[in-house]
Amino acid sequence: MINRGFEIVSKYQDADLTLPFRTTKNAAGYDFQSAVDMTIPSIWKGDFLKVLWAIKHQKATSDAGLERAKKILKPYLIPTGIKAYMQPNEVLVIANRSSNPLKRGLVIPNGIGVIDADYYNNTGNEGEIFVQILNFGIADTHIKKGERVAQGIFMPYLLADSDDSAKQKTRQGGFGSSGR
Ligand SMILES: O=c1ccn([C@H]2C[C@H](O)[C@@H](COP(=O)(O)OP(=O)(O)OP(=O)(O)O)O2)c(=O)[nH]1
Numbered sequence: 692m693i694n695r696g697f698e699i700v701s702k703y704q705d706a707d708l709t710l711p712f713r714t715t716k717n718a719a720g721y722d723f724q725s726a727v728d729m730t731i732p733s734i735w736k737g738d739f740l741k742v743l744w745a746i747k748h749q750k751a752t753s754d755a756g757l758e759r760a761k762k763i764l765k766p767y768l769i770p771t772g773i774k775a776y777m778q779p780n781e782v783l784v785i786a787n788r789s790s791n792p793l794k795r796g797l798v799i800p801n802g803i804g805v806i807d808a809d810y811y812n813n814t815g816n817e818g819e820i821f822v823q824i825l826n827f828g829i830a831d832t833h834i835k836k837g838e839r840v841a842q843g844i845f846m847p848y849l850l851a852d853s854d855d856s857a858k859q860k861t862r863q864g865g866f867g868s869s870g871r
């Protein structure tokens with residue numbers, strides 16, 4: 692029976708990716724690997740502190756300073772090349788690996804990632820799962836393709852009594868695709 696699982700998105704079909712896997716017998720999380728080599732710069736890099744100081748002391752409230760600070764604090768999206776299918780009453784929760792903040796200062800700024808069942812094969816991006824990351828560490832972090840960056844836990848979810856499924860739209864993407 693097909694219940695839930697992972698597939699590689701078309702874009703990465705020939706990229707020799709590994710499907711998420713559990714590392715120990717009773718591990719709840721399927722570890723997701725990065726599909727690419729990428730560098731996550733430390734937020735403290737360059738002039739970030741200077742920009743913050745200037746804003747705090749109103750030395751530079753210029754748009755350029757604010758834009759620079761916003762850019763530095765914008766999370767990176769690590770592509771996994773993976774999509775997940777599941778039952779309509781299930782969700783895949785993406786959580787950080789506990790070693791990431793400890794060893795590398797890597798934080799998932801959305802707390803957890805919620806991967807909806809209707810994200811799978813959506814028309815916008817085929818349902819590729821991305822891991823949002825900010826690097827609060829002192830040093831830049833280099834992530835290699837195949838490095839484990841987060842874990843996904845399948846869970847059932849419940850509906851409220853007042854839930855009106857007639858009002859709901861078809862998902863066409865992620866990351867704000869349904870509007871503000
Ligand atoms: O860490 C994450 C979080 C979300 N998603 C994808 C799967 C999810 O189904 C979709 C939408 O996520 P969510 O509902 O949390 O974000 P939103 O800001 O409400 O976007 P939307 O308007 O598309 O629902 O984005 C990821 O790939 N990684």
Ligand SMILES: [Mg+2]
Nearest residue numbers: 866867868869
């Ligand atoms: Mg949403």
